[in-house]
Amino acid sequence: MMRRLYLIRHGSADRRVNDVLQTSLGPQADPPLDETGREQARLLTRRLLLMPAPAAVFCSPLRRARETVAPFAEATGTDVTYVEDLAEWYGGAWEMKEFEDIFRDHPEVAGLVRSQDPIWHLAPGGEDQISFQRRVVDAVEDALARRPGGDVWIVCHGGVINGYVGSVVGIRDQEMFMLPDNTSLNTIVVDGDDRHLWFLNDTAHLSDPHLFGGAEGPPLYSPAHPEHEGANPVAVKFLSEEWAEALKNELNASPAFKDAAAGKTAAIQQVIAGSDGETRYWITIADDAIDMGVGDTPNPDATISENYDTAVALAKSELSPVTAFMTGKIKVAGNMGMLLGLQAVLSLLPAAMAAIDVEY
16 A cells, blocks of 8 residues: 655754753754744644644654644644654764854865765764664654554654655765755655655745645744735835845844844845846844845855846745755855854745835
8 A cells, every 4th residue: 555754854943042952872952943943833734734644643852843743743632753763863073063163163064065065974973874874764664664554754854854765766975965944845655665756845835825724823924014014015126225225124123033143143245147237235144133235245254146037036935045056056155154054044035025015
């Protein structure tokens, strides 16, 4: 009998929290979900409630995974089995480090990331890739064996998803061949001893929530100025000074942005190539606030380059930044670690743009 295995990544985590969980491998970083992650979990739950009930639900013991599955379990009374071997890759000395620190201590990492080469072997005391994949595959196969009939859901981590899916599709010597988005569904069809890939990185519940039960409840990003809704404000042209000013004001009035930007400092140059030449704008983040404008910023920490069509697709949330980077649609020069550490901040930009009237 054919059935499905759903590997579901946890929601966005609050990396400012330095909690740890003692596991058999050692102390592992154990942050909770942040505000965005909790909203992602809510939208995921709406979707899961519309799917055929699973035969079993398994979960990593790490808090970000437990908090992701909790709304569904509470709504349905479903028992969740927590399995230590579904925890994320153990990074040894890297466990509690920010990307910026890793890039500083290991300058070669930036080049390896850009060329899509493995980096885990550089982590002192970290779990080697072969051992990690073996424990992940064994844990997932054990979960399937414990529930021989019906679909199985596993709420886990990006590394775990890569480890198992990589074994199914024959990826070798590469720890992370894809970067699954938060709360994405990654689906494997199970037919006896056969396993084949069905779907990767499905986040329709985030991009198209109306497909899963309407739009009740707060959106992932609440407009900072709801009193303007329905007032037919004048449209601002994409990449204009007016656009930059409107977007800056929207973000700076948002509690979600202030929470994500707390303690962050960055200067980013954006270069957009169009048919009429380049458009350049800059973003600076400091003191829990953003500033931005058209032109250049001196001494940027990083420069991001893309064409106009890619910039529009990113602004409209038609393309994820991770996919754009991995497919070469955006190029990054400078401090890659800083940008990775700003994911929670930068992920709020498209939703903020959706809250203003933009002419593309």
